[in-house]
Amino acid sequence: MSRIVLVVACALIDADGRVLLAQRPEGKSMAGLWEFPGGKVETGERPEESLIRELREELGLTVKEACLAPLTFASHAYEDFHLLMPLFVCRRWEGTPTGREGQALKWVRPVRLRDYPMPAADEPLIPFLMDLVG
Numbered sequence: 001m002s003r004i005v006l007v008v009a010c011a012l013i014d015a016d017g018r019v020l021l022a023q024r025p026e027g028k029s030m031a032g033l034w035e036f037p038g039g040k041v042e043t044g045e046r047p048e049e050s051l052i053r054e055l056r057e058e059l060g061l062t063v064k065e066a067c068l069a070p071l072t073f074a075s076h077a078y079e080d081f082h083l084l085m086p087l088f089v090c091r092r093w094e095g096t097p098t099g100r101e102g103q104a105l106k107w108v109r110p111v112r113l114r115d116y117p118m119p120a121a122d123e124p125l126i127p128f129l130m131d132l133v134g
C-alpha cells in the first residue's frame with residue numbers, strides 16, 4: 001500500500017453561507033483545481049496547529065483553535081499516495097483572506113461547488129457542506 005499523507009483542510013464559511021475555495025497555483029501538483037485551504041501536517045504538529053499555521057501563511061488569517069469544528073474527512077487513494085484529510089469548519093476569523101501565495105480565491109455557495117473542478121478526494125465532501133449550509 002502507498003504511504004498515507006495527512007493533510008488538514010478547512011471550509012471557511014462566511015455570513016452568507018458561502019465557502020472559500022483556493023485555486024492551486026501553476027507548478028504545484030493538481031494545478032488549477034479548486035481546494036479547501038490547508039496543507040500537510042508537519043512532524044510534531046497537531047492537525048489544528050497545522051491548519052492555523054496554513055491559514056496564516058496562505059491567506060493571512062488569524063484563527064483561534066476554539067473556532068475550528070470537525071465536519072468530516074476524505075480518505076482517497078491517489079496513484080502515488082493515500083490522502084487522509086480531516087475537514088474542519090470555521091465561521092469566525094480575524095482578517096480578510098488574501099492569496100498570499102498567488103492563489104485565486106473564490107467564495108462559493110455549497111450548491112455551486114460542483115462548478116469548480118476540485119481534487120478527486122474532495123468530491124465526497126460536498127454533500128456535507130450542502131447539508132451544513134444549504
Ligand SMILES: Nc1nc2c([nH]c(=O)n2[C@H]2C[C@H](O)[C@@H](COP(=O)(O)OP(=O)(O)OP(=O)(O)O)O2)c(=O)[nH]1
Nearest residue numbers: 007009028029035036037038039040083119121122
Ligand atoms: N489543501 C488541500 N489539499 C488537498 C485538498 N484535496 C486534495 O486532494 N489535496 C491534496 C493536494 C496535495 O497533494 C496535498 C496538500 O499538499 P500541500 O498543498 O500542503 O502541499 P503541496 O501542494 O506542496 O504538495 P505536493 O502535492 O505538491 O507535494 O493534499 C484540499 O481540499 N485542500
